[in-house]
Amino acid sequence: MKLRRGWDIHTRTQLISVGPALLLTLLLTGFFTFVRLQDLRQELNHTGQLIANQLAPATEYGVIAGNIQVLNTLLKATLDTPHVRFIEVRDRQDNILAYEEQAAPQDKSATQVEIFHAPIHLQRLALSKELPYSAGSGGNHMDNDYLGRVVVGMSNDAFNSQQQAILLKATVLALFALLLTFLVARRLAWRLSQPISTMADAVKAIQAGNYRTALPEVDDNELGGLARHINNLASALEQASLEQQQSIAQLVKAREESEQANRAKSDFLAMMSHELRTPMNGVLGMLQLLETTEMTDEQAEYSALATESTEHLLKVINDILDFSRIERGALELERITFNLLELIQSSAQVFQHSAHQRGLALQLDTQPGLEQLVVKGDPTRIRQILVNLLGNALKFTEEGNIRIETRWQALDNEVLWFSCAVHDSGIGISPERLEHMFDAFQQADNSISRRYGGTGLGLPIARTLAERMGGTLNAESQEGRGSIFTLEIPLPFARHNERAVEASVDDASSGIGHKVLLVEDNPVNQTVIEAMLRSLGYQVSLVGDGAQALSTVERHEFAAVLMDCRLPVMDGYEATRQIRRLPERAQVPIIALTANALQGDREACLQAGMNDYLAKPFKRADLQRILQAWVAPRPLASSQSGS
Incomplete structure (x- = not known):
């Protein structure tokens, strides 16, 4: 079976053609040879019997006269007949009266002899019609007429030689x-298999990508039609390949243009983020410094409104940047203790x-034991979700x-499941619009956007952050009866010796005795940050x-260096790398204060050798907290874990 499967079409065609012919030839040759041998046997028997029948009379x-000489003469004359081996005459008592035989052959090989018998009867002549034999005495009369018999021995040599000749001729004829x-x-197999083999080679070439293989149309039959179809297929594949290559080239070009546009968008986003955050840092910083001065009630109200508007603008910018990070899949989460x-x-x-101010009661309902929970996670992103919901x-x-x-x-000794639900008694959301609240740029309806403002990015970002933390953010609401937004996330327990570092913003004496270096090229930011630090x-x-x-760092010792990244002459990254090469200043804390707030900016700062990162615009409390983390007297390793 395996061998038969491995035969090619040429061999199979020959077998299909020769097999039936071989079987038919063998059957016909065997049949006609058998018939011819039977005829030869009958001819030999007929000849021997004929000689015996003719010799008997x-x-x-x-026999009657007992003349042996006459008998011998007859026997010798008959012995000259070809293939007669011996002749004998026997009387009624089966005694041999005369016997003649051929001389023994020289090769003395054993020869088969066929024996033929013929009776010798007394010949009676009817002398008159009136004297017929009696019917009743017919049998006895025949017995009385029996005189003896003639025995003729015919050699089988002629039969054997003719038989061999017949077999030889039949074999030669069959072989021919x-x-x-x-x-x-x-010839037929070659004419059939050669075009098929050519087609197979052409199909292999087409499969390998050579679509210019052309098959000759041998005949106007099935094979010729198949060759035409293969040629048409090759032409179609060549055309499709050319179109595919053109499409691929267009796709590659489009991808390159898209990547170039994406890079341009990222560069533009980074530039706009920097350009927006830089003046906002000055505005927000000045407003915070203004709040620390003596103001009338009217001035304090104006300052509070300006601060609220600035923080709202900052939130919009942060939402756009976060949404851009989420779209690129570049949002990363921290894992610190809090x-x-x-x-x-x-x-x-x-x-x-x-x-x-709006006459609303803001209530906090906490489960007992929450004040003792110190966990690990990203407090900035959790705060972002809560601030968005609130x-x-x-x-x-x-x-x-x-x-x-x-x-x-507590799910086990390592993880707890935290749930925070924000209930309000506001306008509520209809059920058919509730499911679209977590889609980007979507609000309940257009009138909501016109009346209350907003970009529609807060809830989508909040849900994405919750899902990235392994949790969920769900909403329940009835129109006119308020809403409930529930945040559920798993948080691992922190070790007992780890505590969150939350500095008090009212402690203005934490920086006494420490010298810091502020590296900033923008005059407004210089004034604001310097005032905050002082x-x-x-x-x-x-x-x-x-x-x-x-x-300056090479000549003087500082407790910390606050480094902007985009600086003239030498940027902040290169300046940090150069400072790290100074043997006596290699361990000084360097904190990036930059308006670069896109994905990868923090990593770039840390790779350059900076210890921490604070994005502009920032609050005075944020600046104090990060300085306390690095300037406070504690081991370096512990400080790094706190960042």
């Missing part, structure tokens, strides 16, 4: 027929003043209350580019 006289059949089958209750309280504290609740609630309900459950008790040295920072 001639020996009648010699088979040879002729084989040659014809070979206290859950302090995080929730600080998030709610941001809206306490606004809620009070901001929406405050925005869409005109009367009533806003309640923050927190629950937690209000925190730090002694400030100010330079405007990276080269000056390198020479």
Whole structure:
């Protein structure tokens, strides 16, 4: 079976052609040879019997007269007949009266002899019609007429020789027929298999990508039609390949243009982020410094409104940047230690003043034991989710209350399940519009956007952040009866010796006795940040580019260096690398203060050798917290883990 499967079409065609011819030739040759041999046997028997029958009447006289000489003469004459081996005459008592035989052959090989018998009867002549034999005595009369018999021995040599000749002729004829059949089958097989083999080679070439292989159209039959179809297929594939190559070239070109446009968009986004954050840092910083001065109630109200508007603008910018990161899949989460209750309280504290001004009650309902929970995660992103939910609740609630309900459950010794639900008594959302609230740039309807403002990015970003943390963000609402937004995330427990570092913003004496170097080229930011640092008790040295920072650090010792990244002469990255090469200043904390807030900017700062990163615009409390993390007297390794 395996061998038969491995035969090619040429061999199979020959077998199909020769096999039936071989079987038919063998059958016909065997049949006709058998018939011819039977005829030869009958002819030999007929000849021998004929000789015996003709010799029997001639020996009648010699048998009756007992003339042996006459008998011998007859026998010798008959012995000259070809292939007669011996002749004998026997009387009625079966005694041999005469016997003659041929001389023994010289080869003395054993010869088969066929024996033929013929009776010798007394010949009676009817003398008259009136004297017929009696019917009743017919049998006895025949017995009385029996005189003896003639025995003739015929040699089988003639039969054997003729038989061999017949077999030889039949074999030669069969072989000739088979040879002729084989040659014809070979020719037919070649004419059939050669075009098919050519087509197979052409198909292999087409499969390998050579579509210019052309097959000759041998005949106007099935093979010719198949060759035409293969040629048409090759032409179609060649055309399709050319179109595919053109499409691929267009796709490659489009991809390159898209990547170039994406790079241009990223560069533009980075530039716009930097250009927006730089003046906003000055505005927000000045407003915070203004709040520390003596103001009338009217001035304080104006300052608060300006601060709120600036922070809202900053939130819009941050939402756009976060959404851009999420679209690129480049959003990364931190894993640091923090206290859950302090995080929730600080998030709610941001809206306490606004809620009070609008006559709303902001309530915090916490489960007992929450104040002791120290966990690991990304507090910045969790705060971002909570601030977004609280901001929406405050925005869409005109009367009533806003309640923050927190629950937690330990799943095991390592992980807890944290749930925070924000209830409001605001305008609510209809069920058919609720499912679209988490789609980007979507709000309940266009009138909501016109009345309350907003980009529609807050909830999509919040849900994406929750899902990235392994949790969920769900909403329940009835139109006119308020809404409930529930955040659920798993958080691993921190080790007992790890505590979140949350500095108090009211401690203005934490920087007393420490000298810091501020590297900033923007005059407004120089004024704002320097004022913030001095209000925190730090002694400030100010330079405007990276080269000056390198020479200043080389000459003086500082508790920390606040480094902008985009600087003239030498940028902040190169200045940091040069400072790290100074043997005596290699361990000085360098903190990036930059308006570059896109994905990868933080990593670029850390790879350059900076210890931490603070994006502009920032609050005075953020600046104080990050300085306390690095300037406070504690081991370097512990400090790094706190960042």
